[in-house]
Amino acid sequence: MTRYDDDLRLAHVIADQVDQHTMSRFKALDLHVETKPDHTPVSDADRDAERMIRSTLERARTRDAILGEEFGATGSSPRRWILDPIDGTKNFVRGVPVWATLIGLVDGDEVVAGLVSAPALGRRWWAAKGSGAWTGKSLSAATRLQVSGVTELEDASFSYSSLTGWEERDRLDAMLDLHRTVWRSRAFGDFWSYVLVAEGAVDVAAEPELELYDMAALVPIVTEAGGRFTGLDGKPGPFSGNAIASNGHLHDVVLDYLGD
Incomplete structure (x- = not known):
C-alpha cells in the first residue's frame, strides 16, 4: 500500500x-x-x-x-x-x-x-x-482519534450547519424529524462538525450542499478514526456535493432520513 x-x-x-x-x-x-x-x-x-x-x-x-x-x-x-x-x-x-x-x-x-x-x-x-x-x-504532541460507539439514534448527538439548505433541498421535514429523534442536535457547522465526529464527541454530521474543498480534508480524518463519510446518495467520499459523516453504526439509518 x-x-x-x-x-x-x-x-x-x-x-x-x-x-x-x-x-x-x-x-x-x-x-x-x-x-x-x-x-x-x-x-x-x-x-x-x-x-x-x-x-x-x-x-x-x-x-x-x-x-x-x-x-x-x-x-x-x-x-x-x-x-x-x-x-x-x-x-x-x-x-x-x-x-x-x-x-x-x-x-x-x-x-x-x-x-x-x-x-x-x-x-x-x-x-x-x-x-x-x-x-x-x-x-x-498527538492523540489518536476514535469515533463513538453510540448505536441508537435516540442516544446520538447530531451536528449540522444551518436549516436553509435543507429547506432548499425539500428535506426540511426529514431534517426536523431527525432532530426530534436524536438525543441532542447542535449547529456546530463547517469543519467543526466533522472533526467532532472523528473525536467521538458528536455521532453524526450532515450538510446538504458542499464543495469538494469543503470536504476533502475531512474524509480521511473521519474514516481513519473508524467512521463513514458519504454523500446523501450513499456514495463514499466527498464527490457528491453534500455529506453525511458518522461513527458508522448510525450511518444507514440517517441515510433513511436524509438520503437521496
Missing part, C-alpha cells in the same frame, strides 16, 4: 506557515472583505493564505495538480491537492474563532490524506490512509 506520511508532513509544514498569516489577520482592523458571486464572503486573508499554500506546493510537489476555493484548478495530475484556505470565513470575519485551513490530497478517486488546522482554537486534526487519525498541536 502506498504511504502518504511524507505528504502529511508537508501539509503540517504548510499549515505552520499559513497559521501565522491567518492569525495575524484575524480580527485585524484593516481586513478587507468582499462578496463573491455566490454571495459568500472572501477576505484578503483567504486569498493570501491560498497563494502561500500554492507557492509551497508548486515548489515541493511540482507534478501535482491543485484545486483551491479562491483560485480554481491548475494541473492535470491524478494527485490533486484540495485547498480551503479559510473554512468558516463568516466566523473569521466576525471574530468567531471556529475557522480552519483545510488541506486534502486526492490520489485518483480517493482522498488519501487530510489536515485541518484551526489556530485560533490551538488545534489540528490530520490523517493519512493506513496511518490513523490524530489530533493535537503538532505531530510530536
Whole structure:
C-alpha cells in the first residue's frame, strides 16, 4: 500500500506557515472583505493564505495538480491537492474563532490524506490512509482519534450547519424529524462538525450542499478514526456535493432520513 506520511508532513509544514498569516489577520482592523458571486464572503486573508499554500506546493510537489476555493484548478495530475484556505470565513470575519485551513490530497478517486488546522482554537486534526487519525498541536504532541460507539439514534448527538439548505433541498421535514429523534442536535457547522465526529464527541454530521474543498480534508480524518463519510446518495467520499459523516453504526439509518 502506498504511504502518504511524507505528504502529511508537508501539509503540517504548510499549515505552520499559513497559521501565522491567518492569525495575524484575524480580527485585524484593516481586513478587507468582499462578496463573491455566490454571495459568500472572501477576505484578503483567504486569498493570501491560498497563494502561500500554492507557492509551497508548486515548489515541493511540482507534478501535482491543485484545486483551491479562491483560485480554481491548475494541473492535470491524478494527485490533486484540495485547498480551503479559510473554512468558516463568516466566523473569521466576525471574530468567531471556529475557522480552519483545510488541506486534502486526492490520489485518483480517493482522498488519501487530510489536515485541518484551526489556530485560533490551538488545534489540528490530520490523517493519512493506513496511518490513523490524530489530533493535537503538532505531530510530536498527538492523540489518536476514535469515533463513538453510540448505536441508537435516540442516544446520538447530531451536528449540522444551518436549516436553509435543507429547506432548499425539500428535506426540511426529514431534517426536523431527525432532530426530534436524536438525543441532542447542535449547529456546530463547517469543519467543526466533522472533526467532532472523528473525536467521538458528536455521532453524526450532515450538510446538504458542499464543495469538494469543503470536504476533502475531512474524509480521511473521519474514516481513519473508524467512521463513514458519504454523500446523501450513499456514495463514499466527498464527490457528491453534500455529506453525511458518522461513527458508522448510525450511518444507514440517517441515510433513511436524509438520503437521496
